Amino acid sequence: MARAPVRISMPDEAKKGEIVDIKAILRHPMETGYRVDNVGKKIPRNIVTDMTVTYGGVEVMRWKLQPGVAANPFIGFSTVAIETGELVFTWTDDTGQVFRESRMLTVT
Amino acid sequence: MQCSRFLVSGFCGVAGLMGVLLPVLAADQTVRPGSFYMSKNLQALQADDIANPGMLWVSDGESLWKQPVGRTQKSCASCHDAADVTMKGVAARYPAVDAESGELFNLEKRINTCRTRHQGAEALAYETDELLALTAYVAHQSRGERVKVHIDGPAAPFYEAGRKRFYTRVGQLNLSCAQCHEANAGRRLRGDTISDGVGSGWPAYRLEWQTLGSLHRRLRACSLGVRARQFDFGSPEYLSLELYLAKRAEGVRVEAPAVRR
Structure with a gap:
């Protein structure tokens, strides 16, 4: 199934010096590792442990996630438009899977 | 009002007190969407197309x-x-x-x-x-449209079956849908507020499930809650009840995918 596990909202364009609001959500079960299945076997932990956002190659946001974060982690943050560049959103989970998505921000 | 052990004694005591202090909601009061009974935060979560996890689906x-x-x-x-x-x-x-x-x-x-x-x-x-x-x-695609289903002609027997089911007491707790969702809508049941029993937000992202789920999954949870028989997904029993709920919710706007507790 063609999945779109990430949804991101941010403007395509911003004026130099303007504060840009960014929102992102990733589809992920955030399995805590504390639950058991219906035969009593422990369900292995699989949470997203890190989320980072780089803007023009520079890290502008980092989020350390814990097992208490609900499924499908959502975050909203802001950054300042400095120059035209690419924002790269990266999530890494316990299984080593990496989810990556990028958006261009054009600064006028 | 029927009290049961399942609804914990605290609920019965509090509800009994509320009955004295608050005016009892009339049974024919306007049916409201499920989001009406949610916190402002959850309403905002549902309204934001990025924050609403149902939009992933x-x-x-x-x-x-x-x-x-x-x-x-x-x-x-x-x-x-x-x-x-x-x-x-x-x-x-x-x-x-x-x-x-x-x-x-x-x-x-x-x-x-x-x-x-x-x-x-x-x-x-x-x-x-x-x-x-x-x-x-x-x-x-119908978000914002008002619910309006046909209950005449070939739909009439289904509607009647659904209406009967809504008012029939079931399960060990011996409760009908109406006793919570009509007679006591807006009041507290344990940690939550009882809704009018409207399906216009489904499929909805239910926080308890941490995932999107169908209306029939929600109905199965209701059946389990009153310790009644759970019908299959897509069963005629739930389908006719779904029609009755939709008729009852006539004029309420579709919210899918809603966020529910």
């Missing part, structure tokens, strides 16, 4: 809509074109009687019948991400 549904499947290699879009035009208002009219089979169809059953009848594909099981995604995508 809607995105999936959008790509599934265009994906050719089955023997015929037709996609939904091959016949129905752009969903934002052709599917607008459809969820507000469902469940409805299918002219060909004479059966009552909800969105899930309509999608699956399209698959078997026209696409030559297998029906999707309830609560699979694929069926939830397609249902959410179709239902989402």
Whole structure:
């Protein structure tokens, strides 16, 4: 199934010096590792442990996630438009899977 | 009011007190959408298309809509074109009687019948991400439309069966749907507020489940809550009840995919 596990909202364009609001959500079960299945076997932990956002190659946001974060982690943050560049959103989970998505921000 | 051990003694005591202090809601009061009884934070979560996790399934549904499947290699879009035009208002009219089979169809059953009848594909099981995604995508096209279902003609017996089910006491707790969702809507039941029992937000992202789920999954949870028999997903019992709930919710706006506790 063609999945779109990430949804991101941010403007395509911003004026130099303007504060840009960014929102992102990733589809992920955030399995805590504390639950058991219906035969009593422990369900292995699989949470997203890190989320980072780089803007023009520079890290502008980092989020350390814990097992208490609900499924499908959502975050909203802001950054300042400095120059035209690419924002790269990266999530890494316990299984080593990496989810990556990028958006261009054009600064006028 | 019937009190039971399941509803914990605290609830009975508090509800009893509230009955004295607060005016009792009239049974014929306007039926409100589920979101009316949620906190401001949850209402905001539902209204924000990025923060609302149900929109992840809607995105999936959008790509599934265009994906050719089955023997015929037709996609939904091959016949129905752009969903934002052709599917607008459809969820507000469902469940409805299918002219060909004479059966009552909800969105899930309509999608699956399209698959078997026209696409030559297998029906999707309830609560699979694929069926939830397609249902959410179709239902989402009607967001803001007012619910209006037909209950006359071939739909009449289904409506009557659903109405009967709504008012029939069931389960070890011996409660009918109406005793909570009509007589006590707006009051507290344990940690939550009782809603009017409206299906216009479904499929909805339920925080307790941490995932999107169908209305029938929610109805099964209600059945379990009163310790009654749980009917199968897509069963005639829940389908007719779904029709009654939709008629009861006439005029309420579709919210799918809603966020619910």
